[in-house]
Amino acid sequence: MEAVVRRRQRRFNFRGSLCIPYFVFMALFVVAPLAIIVYYAFTDQNGLISLESWKTVFTTAKNWQVIGQTVIISTISTILCILIAYPIAYILSNKKFNKNKVLVYIFLLPMWINFVIRTIGLKALINGATTFLFHFELTADYPLVAIVLGMVYDYLPFAILPLYNQMLKMDKNQIEAAADLGANPVQVFFKNIIPMTIPGIVSACMMTFMPTMSSYVIANKMSENTTSIIGNLVAYWFSESISPVSFNVGSVISLVMLMIIGITLLLEKTIGNKEENQKKGGIW
């Protein structure tokens, strides 16, 4: 009797079967759309296999300029975010400076106000400040600087959170031991604190680098629509005003974007401790 029950249990994994609806949903709305993108990228408007769209994309000088521009903007924004977020996360996670979690919440609170409104507010503020002090409008005269400012402002909380979570897990005894054994603060920082927080740094980089490439609203607002990032290109080729033919070109640009993301992921895998990341269940 028991053997029968057990065999039946082995045959049908009830708890495991609970993921079937999830699997179906993800297959339909995550995997299939990407497959369609690949299909569109390698066909022409008649559905025949062709590399015409790739040629169109890569022979247009403006696309190259936008791609380069995007990588530069995203890289600088990411570096700035990490440089600002790292000390903040360290201070917030350190019991010596911060005894409760309230400050952490205060840092995350702006995320609850719509980011378009916040970006508009930032734009009004810095334009007001620069006109008052130096008689020029930052968003009109230095759009790239303005975009980087906007990106850093919007994605700073996303960089703080993973770093903070990582630093809570840091072994404080090791830092003290290093200091007791004669390491000076600089050595402690570079040989202890940084290596212990590398998984946090990596996921903070991902959390800021990826969205800064795609969130074209911030770029539009902060540059008064004068400067484009890759996100703009993709959105442009898929916008309503253009005929479905352009799906092919848009798909190619999407694939280029996915390739850049793939390269960053590979870099992440080589730099970060892979096992550490998996254990933590990814990004947050």
Add this chain to the structure above:
Amino acid sequence: MENNAMLINQEATNLALRRKARKAKIGKIAANAFIYFVLLLMYLPIIYITIFSFTDSPIAGKWVGFSFNNYAELFDLDVYESSMIWTAARNTALVAVTAAAISTILGTLGAIGIYYLRRRWKKNVLDFMTQIPVVNAEVVTAIALVALYEFISRFLFTIPLSFVTLVIGHVVISIPYVVLSVGPKLEQMDSSLYEAAMDLGATQTQALWKVVIPDILPGILSGFLLSITLSLDDYVVTVFNRPKNNGTFHTISTYVDSVTKRSALPTQLRAFTAILFVVILIVMIVMNVKSHRNSRENLKKEKKKND
């Protein structure tokens, strides 16, 4: 002679200690100064809008005397902008709650299923699928869905963009975070509890409902909140997947974007932002006070137990 040396030694340690203490104090001040400076910078744009919500001038940055006009207009639904703002706000909330509910249910079931799968490769496939929307650029997620609908419309049957497609888009971007916040809770769970419930005569569904779900509830809740947060702030997915028939469907993001394309932030929207800011602030304070009180009560209880 020996005494003297000891004295000097002691004085030296005292001095060193004092210097260390002073250094620590300076460090603390510097750390606090840095934290509050960055916080100020982060809040300045919101405070800026809030301040200029109390003046009538069409552009934020110009002060033309104190008034509550913007607030009065915001609650006067005959004003075109105000009615647009409230419709957008209602749409945003509707989409966020629907999408978050769906992704919480699907995602929780998914996480439980993934955790109990027996085959390693099945787990890996599902984990990989979960990671895709997280690492993928939001624009690509958004346009890929549009491409899918276009493709099906061309070859099988027409799929018009509607509220359903919009919600699907929002579920796609938020569902991985539900799975990622429930997953770790399942790993922390005491796995023998489920077996025990089964041994004591519970059916599998009962054991799931009465043992597993209550245990992972904190993860489910944080997944739900995360979904709502992501959905409220979304722009790209909304723009591409929103219903296209009878007028433009606006959420707060798309409304603010389209309105500021032509002009500055509408005066009523400044009042709206200020109210939103205050409401969020109050919710945050209440939540913190509550958790503070809870933790204090727990401490007291523990003390009593120990006595």
